[in-house]
Amino acid sequence: MTQPATATTRRTPLSRDRVLRAAVDVADAHGVDGVTMRSVGESLGVEGMALYRHVAGKDELLDGLVSTVLEEVTAAATDLPTSVDHGEDWRPVARALMLRAREVLLQHPWAPALIATRGTTGGVTLPWYEQLCGILFSAGFSDDLVHHALHALGSRALGFSTELFAADSPAEEDPATAVERVRELTATMPNIGRVVASMTHDATGTLGGCDDQAEFEFGLDVVLDGLEARRASGAGA
Amino acid sequence: MTQPATATTRRTPLSRDRVLRAAVDVADAHGVDGVTMRSVGESLGVEGMALYRHVAGKDELLDGLVSTVLEEVTAAATDLPTSVDHGEDWRPVARALMLRAREVLLQHPWAPALIATRGTTGGVTLPWYEQLCGILFSAGFSDDLVHHALHALGSRALGFSTELFAADSPAEEDPATAVERVRELTATMPNIGRVVASMTHDATGTLGGCDDQAEFEFGLDVVLDGLEARRASGAGA
DNA sequence: ACCTGAACACCGTTCAAGT
DNA sequence: ACCTGAACACCGTTCAAGT
Numbered sequence: 420m421t422q423p424a425t426a427t428t429r430r431t432p433l434s435r436d437r438v439l440r441a442a443v444d445v446a447d448a449h450g451v452d453g454v455t456m457r458s459v460g461e462s463l464g465v466e467g468m469a470l471y472r473h474v475a476g477k478d479e480l481l482d483g484l485v486s487t488v489l490e491e492v493t494a495a496a497t498d499l500p501t502s503v504d505h506g507e508d509w510r511p512v513a514r515a516l517m518l519r520a521r522e523v524l525l526q527h528p529w530a531p532a533l534i535a536t537r538g539t540t541g542g543v544t545l546p547w548y549e550q551l552c553g554i555l556f557s558a559g560f561s562d563d564l565v566h567h568a569l570h571a572l573g574s575r576a577l578g579f580s581t582e583l584f585a586a587d588s589p590a591e592e593d594p595a596t597a598v599e600r601v602r603e604l605t606a607t608m609p610n611i612g613r614v615v616a617s618m619t620h621d622a623t624g625t626l627g628g629c630d631d632q633a634e635f636e637f638g639l640d641v642v643l644d645g646l647e648a649r650r651a652s653g654a655g656a
Numbered sequence: 657m658t659q660p661a662t663a664t665t666r667r668t669p670l671s672r673d674r675v676l677r678a679a680v681d682v683a684d685a686h687g688v689d690g691v692t693m694r695s696v697g698e699s700l701g702v703e704g705m706a707l708y709r710h711v712a713g714k715d716e717l718l719d720g721l722v723s724t725v726l727e728e729v730t731a732a733a734t735d736l737p738t739s740v741d742h743g744e745d746w747r748p749v750a751r752a753l754m755l756r757a758r759e760v761l762l763q764h765p766w767a768p769a770l771i772a773t774r775g776t777t778g779g780v781t782l783p784w785y786e787q788l789c790g791i792l793f794s795a796g797f798s799d800d801l802v803h804h805a806l807h808a809l810g811s812r813a814l815g816f817s818t819e820l821f822a823a824d825s826p827a828e829e830d831p832a833t834a835v836e837r838v839r840e841l842t843a844t845m846p847n848i849g850r851v852v853a854s855m856t857h858d859a860t861g862t863l864g865g866c867d868d869q870a871e872f873e874f875g876l877d878v879v880l881d882g883l884e885a886r887r888a889s890g891a892g893a
Numbered sequence: 894a895c896c897t898g899a900a901c902a903c904c905g906t907t908c909a910a911g912t
Numbered sequence: 913a914c915c916t917g918a919a920c921a922c923c924g925t926t927c928a929a930g931t
Contacts, residue, residue, distance in 0.1 A: 432914080456905065468906080469915050477905060535769035535817055545845060552847030562854035569851065570871040571878060580772055580815030608782060610789030614806065617799035634807040638879070641808060641886075645878035669895080693924065705925080706896050714924060 433465065435473045439483040443527070446484060451529040454484070481533065486543045488530045489577070492523045493547045501550050502557035509558035510643045513572065516551060517639055520576040535578060548573065560650050568646050575642065579635065670702065672710045676720040680764070683721060688766040691721070718770065723780045725767045726814070729760045730784045738787050739794035746795035747880045750809070753788060754876055757813040772815060785810065797887050805883050812879065816872065 431437070442459045449458070456477060457467035474480045499516055503509045524530050534540065548569055555565045601619065605612025618628065668674075679696045686695075693714060694704035711717045736753055740746045761767050771777065785806055792802045842849025855865065 455903085457903085466916055467904090468908095468917085471906075472914065532769065532772035535772045545841075545848060549845040549848050552845075552851060556847055556850070562851060565847075566851050566855065567871065567874045570866070571875040574817050574875070578815075578817030580811050604782075608786040608789075610793055610802075611782060611786050613793070614789060614799060614803050618803065629807070634804065637804045638808040638811070641882035642875070642878055644885070645882045648881070649878075692922085694922085703897055704923090705898085705927095708925075709895065 433463065433469060433473055435483070437463065438470055438473045438480070439487045442480055442484055443487050446529050447527060451481075451484075451533055454480070456480075482537060482541070485530070485534050485537050486541055488524070488527050489534075489540055489543045489547075492520045492577070493543065495519050495523050496547055496550055499550070501553040503554055504557075507558075508647075509554055510640075510647060512554050513551065514639065514643060516547075516554070517572060517576050518636075520547070521579065521635060524577070524579070531578060531580060540577065544573075544577065558650065560646075561653075564646070564649060571642055571646070575639065670700065670706060670710055672720070674700065675707055675710045675717070676724045679717055679721055680724050683766050684764060688718075688721075688770055691717070693717075719774060719778070722767070722771050722774050723778055725761070725764050726771075726777055726780045726784075729757045729814070730780065732756050732760050733784055733787055736787070738790040740791060741794075744795075746791055747884060749791050750788065751876065751880060753784075753791070754809060754813050755873075757784070758816065758872060761814070761816070768815060768817060777814065781810075781814065795887065797883075798890075801883070801886060808879055808883070812876065 438459065441462045442454055445454050445459055445462055455467070456470055459480070460467035460470055463469075470480070474483060496516055496519055499519060500512050503512055551569065551572065552565055555568055560568065598619075601612060601615050604615060675696065678699045679691055682696055682699055683691050692704070693707050696717070697704035697707055700706075707717070711720060733753055733756055736756060737749050740749055788806065788809065789802055792805055797805065838849060838852050841852060
């Protein structure tokens with residue numbers, strides 16, 4: 420049962436980087452609550468106490484988790500443009516940068532919430548912001564408007580939240596109970612009832628079927644269009 | 657030292673509601689990590705194990721924390737309009753609703769991150785969404801556009817994140833080191849350096865002085881204007 | 894009916910001891 | 913130099929026992 424790791428694996432010395440990568444794997448598999456000094460150690464074939472050689476403690480390990488994921492975000496953007504040509508629409512380029520960030524974060528569903536608990540992201544996101552700045556400046560943004568855009572887009576890309584709106588619609592729901600639920604809702608909350616009713620009329624016919632990706636892109640386009648309007652009109656704020 | 661609570665206080669029977677309110681107070685005072693079955697019990701003059709009579713466990717207590725704060729958000733909105741007059745600009749009304757929500761959440765700095773860890777907000781936010789729906793429908797929004805707006809504004813109001821952008825500027829920083837830091841930044845990251853430089857030129861002269869409130873309002877106005885443009889042009893998406 | 898005390902499993906952390 | 917084992921404080925949770 421106690422399968423000893425191969426000699427090679429056993430001998431590979433621990434390092435801060437290996438610890439953090441192992442912790443990310445544990446979080447991906449068991450959520451952030453599953454990340455324990457002992458569990459991360461076990462996934463490395465080592466006692467949990469051995470980790471203290473390479474990270475100061477649990478808190479720094481969690482910070483490291485955030486940094487590791489955000490480095491992944493930054494790395495995933497390196498094959499995207501860092502500027503636009505004169506007269507070129509900057510929005511598709513910034514859009515791609517934003518969607519790429521989202522792709523990475525969706526692979527680590529625990530990450531946005533953990534990022535939110537940390538006060539800051541440290542410096543690891545700077546290259547990503549530098550890239551975004553490059554795109555915006557080359558498109559003719561003013562200093563102030565770039566600053567505002569960094570806040571508006573940065574919080575959207577790195578701190579996006581999913582499904583706050585959902586009112587616990589059970590994954591598998593009987594159509595009859597769904598209709599009944601809409602009826603109840605409509606009785607006391609006519610406006611929400613109207614929205615939900617319009618959703619049930621769509622192709623799928625299912626309730627609570629919000630397309631997170633589509634909603635993210637809608638909100639993103641609203642922001643991109645709004646920033647472009649302000650750039651074109653020369654408004655600093 | 658062991659000050660016994662007054663007889664009256666002692667006799668007031670525990671209830672789910674009192675437990676949750678006590679837990680919110682503990683979180684406000686010591687952060688969400690300070691919320692412990694034992695610490696919440698102590699703040700009520702009771703052993704931690706007594707809480708299990710009123711909440712199923714720690715997880716339900718945290719869910720209750722989120723619900724309590726979100727009920728506060730909903731309650732804080734009741735003196736705001738639920739619709740607009742024909743031809744009235746809906747944006748200032750929706751804006752007030754959003755800013756009111758933010759005000760409440762800023763009093764519980766731990767709340768957004770905790771909300772993010774919970775999959776859903778349960779049904780407690782429905783009245784708030786109902787109110788927002790009422791405003792949007794009365795302003796002539798289509799069903800689809802209201803749906804999109806609920807996502808765009810809801811995630812912004814309830815899941816907003818602060819200061820993801822900041823690169824750990826120490827609270828108290830010597831101006832000389834600040835200038836040096838900008839120089840280093842500018843060397844490898846000219847675009848970010850330009851933004852930071854433009855910030856240091858403002859009235860305060862301090863570095864890293866991002867005005868979260870102003871940035872929130874800027875991003876909010878971008879979204880509100882974008883939604884209005886889509887409403888006016890009759891675009892469903 | 895409601896709370897307490899003791900107990901157990903698990904976690905973060907320290908540190909002397911191993912190799 | 914790097915890891916292990918034992919130990920300690922603290923936490924979530926259960927449950928028999930108190931009042």
